[in-house]
Amino acid sequence: MTDKGHCYHHYQCDSVSGCSNRENNHKYKSKKCAHGGEWNPKMSKCSCANSWIGENCLDLPSECLDLSKYGYKSRLTYLRLDARQPELIPPAQVFCYISPRVTTWTSIRVFRSSGELDFNRTWDEYKRGFYFDENNFWIGLENWHAISSAGYTNLDQSMDIGTGYRHYSKFKVHDESQHFSFSFESTTPKTRPSFPDVTVHNDCLNVLQNRPFITRDKSPGSSGVGENCASTFGSGWWFDPENCQASACNFLGKFPKDWAGLPWIQRLRVDGVDSALIQHYSSDAKIHMHVRKP
DSSP: OOSSSOOTTSTTOSOOTTOOHHHHTSOOOOOOOOTTOEEETTTTEEEOOTTOBSTTSOBOOSSHHHHHHTTOOSEEEEEOSOTTOTTTSOOEEEEEEEOSSOTTOEEEEEEEOOSSSOOOOOHHHHHHOEEEETTEEEOOHHHHHHHHHTTOOEEEEEESSSSOEEEEESOEEOOGGGTTOEEOSEEEEEOOTTOSEEEEEOOOSGGGTTOOEEBTTBOTTOOSSSOOHHHHHTSOEEOOTTOGGGOTTOSSSOOOTTOOOEEEEEEEEETTEEEEEEEEEESSOOEEEEEEOO
């Protein structure tokens, strides 16, 4: 080993020049870690940071599971949606959810609201997305369209009550020329039988299929007469512009006047057998939406 350029198996090395034959027989590793990564001499590899992955922290993840493999927790990140054509399809900024209990279970969380911050934002903000913290963010309609086009079309919608959820298959957000409307093929309630007290809420997105996304400053499809649905209900969302009251699924703002709330079912089980189904309504339950590939 020379004074200049140590051998790669010594973590300080940058080149193999000047190494003896014995030293050259080692499996060499470069210590160059990009994008804030640091070389870990004990593990003999880079410890990457800021969502970068790869041997030298030069790669972006192509799915949330890549982050989990590198030890990251749930975080805002960029996903490379098509590694074959990275120059044609730019990375999409998303929030990757990584289960703290089963780190191989990952998904993209498309929005979350604590109910404490104002989500009555402009068209441009909803189009591009906004992020306050991990409890208050919106993925952005452009990003949602990009990831659904890349195959993230399984949508799971759950409440912060109980353990049931509603599943939507082939859920797609269309592009801006279609006012970021959405469509899906089918929806089914899902339960986890291992839990004795299960809650499942009914579908309320079906009536909003192919309806435009509306914000306080833009209302596509409206006649221009009457109320702006987003202004009335305090947030951007998909609405019937001619009948705002029919949009009972505005999870970011206010529910329609005189509406009892989102219906959900409490399923009571005794010794594995259903003993009762109790109908409830909630006007303040928090809703979470995750998308995954089939």
